[in-house]
Amino acid sequence: MEDIKTIDGKVVTEKMLDKWAEELDCDEWPEGWKNVGEIIVGRPPLSVEGSAVLSVKVPVPMKRAIERKAKEEGLSTSDFVRSIIANESVHG
Structure with missing residues (x-):
């Protein structure tokens, strides 16, 4: 090491x-x-513009597949789905 x-x-x-x-x-x-500054509790914001909730309905098997794939990649389900949306909006 x-x-x-x-x-x-x-x-x-x-x-x-x-x-x-x-x-x-x-x-x-x-x-x-x-100490070089205030302690900030919680996770940092995702963007300076703020965040909005996007709720979608998907079939149960698709949800399970998304959760499984996210876990395989070491990501939360939200982070995994955000990456898919970001990739599609850039390359789509």
């Missing part, structure tokens, strides 16, 4: 990661860390 390095070139060890995780689990900032 390739070494993980900090911006200044210092190698990050498993021991360092464990120590940081322990401190963060106790709501403490590890030594040398600083």
Whole structure:
């Protein structure tokens, strides 16, 4: 496995990661860390324009196939369907 390095070139060890995780689990900032902004709860928006819900009815076997394919690709069903729609709108 390739070494993980900090911006200044210092190698990050498993021991360092464990120590940081322990401190963060106790709501403490590890030594040398600083807060650079507000903590934002939730996932980031999908676009700057905002999002809208698109609800469609599909046959049950199609829904199962979509869910299976999404899982195979390591995506949520929503992300998988969004990628299909985006691909079709660009190439369609």
